[in-house]
Amino acid sequence: MSSLISRRLIGGVFRFGHLRSLHSSSVWSGKVVQFKLSDIGEGIAEVQLKEWHVKTGDRVSQFDNLCDVQSDKASVTITSRYDGVIKRLYYKVDDVAPVGKALVDIELEGEGEDSAESVDDDKSAQSAAADKSKKADGGKSSDEHETSSSFALHSGKVLATPAVRRIAMENKIKLGEVSGSGKNGRVMKEDVLRFLGHIGPAETTSKASDQSRPAFAPLSGQDKTIPIRGYTRIMMKTMTQANTIPHFGYNDEVVVNRLIDLRAQLKKLASEKGTKMSYMPLFIKAASLALTQYPVLNASLDSSLENITYKSAHNICVAMDTPGGLVVPNIKHCEQRNLWEIALELNRLQEAGKRQQLDRNDLADGTFTLSNIGAIGGTYASPVIFPPQVAIGALGKIEVHPRYDHHMQIYPAHLVKVSWAADHRVIDGATMARFSNVWKEYLENPALMIAEMR
Numbered sequence: 001m002s003s004l005i006s007r008r009l010i011g012g013v014f015r016f017g018h019l020r021s022l023h024s025s026s027v028w029s030g031k032v033v034q035f036k037l038s039d040i041g042e043g044i045a046e047v048q049l050k051e052w053h054v055k056t057g058d059r060v061s062q063f064d065n066l067c068d069v070q071s072d073k074a075s076v077t078i079t080s081r082y083d084g085v086i087k088r089l090y091y092k093v094d095d096v097a098p099v100g101k102a103l104v105d106i107e108l109e110g111e112g113e114d115s116a117e118s119v120d121d122d123k124s125a126q127s128a129a130a131d132k133s134k135k136a137d138g139g140k141s142s143d144e145h146e147t148s149s150s151f152a153l154h155s156g157k158v159l160a161t162p163a164v165r166r167i168a169m170e171n172k173i174k175l176g177e178v179s180g181s182g183k184n185g186r187v188m189k190e191d192v193l194r195f196l197g198h199i200g201p202a203e204t205t206s207k208a209s210d211q212s213r214p215a216f217a218p219l220s221g222q223d224k225t226i227p228i229r230g231y232t233r234i235m236m237k238t239m240t241q242a243n244t245i246p247h248f249g250y251n252d253e254v255v256v257n258r259l260i261d262l263r264a265q266l267k268k269l270a271s272e273k274g275t276k277m278s279y280m281p282l283f284i285k286a287a288s289l290a291l292t293q294y295p296v297l298n299a300s301l302d303s304s305l306e307n308i309t310y311k312s313a314h315n316i317c318v319a320m321d322t323p324g325g326l327v328v329p330n331i332k333h334c335e336q337r338n339l340w341e342i343a344l345e346l347n348r349l350q351e352a353g354k355r356q357q358l359d360r361n362d363l364a365d366g367t368f369t370l371s372n373i374g375a376i377g378g379t380y381a382s383p384v385i386f387p388p389q390v391a392i393g394a395l396g397k398i399e400v401h402p403r404y405d406h407h408m409q410i411y412p413a414h415l416v417k418v419s420w421a422a423d424h425r426v427i428d429g430a431t432m433a434r435f436s437n438v439w440k441e442y443l444e445n446p447a448l449m450i451a452e453m454r
């Protein structure tokens with residue numbers, strides 16, 4: 001049942017509390033109904049209220065617009081299922097409305113559904129909705145606001161405009177029994193009139209394509225909807241924000257033969273230092289040294305887009321794959337730390353990440369990000385900037401490829417590919433390329449990096 005409900009809701013239609021049978025006759029006049037934001041599927045746990053179309057005291061009819069809401073998937077207009085008077089709006093514009101919580105109270109006018117259902121019983125609301133949607137489709141009117149009609153086609157939901165639904169309702173017919181001739185089986189006005197015998201039969205239109213469409217049953221199990229929580233919830237919010245940033249991409253390859261030799265030496269000493277030495281501390285230190293020359297990449301942009309703040313600290317974030325999902329803690333003051341100190345801190349963060357015990361401070365105030373996706377695999381990536389930062393780099397896996405040396409001799413080059421992304425509102429391509437060249441120089445000739453260390 002739950003999968004049925006979520007699939008019916010997944011197309012972007014929000015349903016509230018209880019569906020109402022339009023054929024019932026018990027009187028609800030004066031009763032206050034609390035509409036709740038029902039489960040809308042796809043793991044969406046909350047929506048942001050964008051605009052109210054009504055205010056307290058307004059009289060509304062079924063199908064009248066109540067408000068517009070925004071989820072991370074779609075913008076949707078919520079319509080009333082009842083005739084009545086708005087008694088209470090639970091949210092202000094820009095508030096976040098959680099699924100399952102009340103959105104609006106309406107004092108009913110006229111006739112309502114059989115009062116066997118409690119209007120305030122959240123738990124029974126969804127099963128009631130599903131039951132009723134099986135029995136009859138009358139009165140469900142949000143189709144005009146659907147964002148995914150193709151999904152609705154597969155979910156068995158009857159597609160029709162509110163006007164068509166109203167005709168069906170007035171004539172007490174169930175839309176589910178009317179054969180729809182519109183796109184994706186949408187029930188048109190003519191279909192209803194034909195069903196009522198008011199107009200003649202339609203020209204024969206082949207439904208072969210519909211009939212030939214195979215019915216797919218799930219191979220195993222049921223769809224599962226879970227709320228987005230933890231690190232993934234943070235990722236959802238920051239990446240939604242990041243989507244507003246115009247990204248500039250720049251890729252290069254770095255020959256890391258010498259770096260590999262250096263790392264091998266350091267790795268032998270690492271246990272004495274009580275840490276491990278991967279390539280990351282070297283990538284991070286090289287980035288910090290390059291940021292000293294190009295501080296605009298270690299900056300943040302304010303929300304009004306009026307100011308850019310050059311950060312004095314190089315708090316370099318490291319994208320981390322953890323059992324709880326992606327998380328991006330940062331190593332504070334890399335500009336003041338040597339390689340061992342960076343390695344120690346990276347190890348600490350990695351261990352805390354594994355246990356999902358990163359401190360709030362570990363996650364705050366990052367100024368620049370590196371993502372070593374190569375630790376998992378792959379060559380290139382398209383990293384997404386971590387706002388309010390302005391640049392990020394993604395590193396691929398170190399691989400051996402043939403390359404020419406200065407004497408045009410082929411040699412086995414250990415290469416790491418880097419993919420940079422910068423906020424093109426404040427970083428131009430030339431700056432990104434120059435920064436990358438400096439970073440690359442430190443990694444290809446790590447003696448230069450060592451020389452710069454304090």
Ligand code: COA
Pocket residue numbers: 276277278279280281318319320321322326346350371372373374375376395396397398
């Ligand atoms: N190429 C080749 N080898 C690599 C490598 C690369 N790009 N990155 C790591 N390695 C090696 C390390 O040197 C280490 O080898 P060792 O055992 O000989 O010392 C081994 O792989 C394991 O490294 P790891 O424990 O992953 O440490 P790290 O310091 O290299 O990386 C993290 C730490 C946190 C960055 C990494 O574990 C991680 O989570 N990466 C995924 C980031 C991600 O998901 N990005 C996507 C964001 S959308």
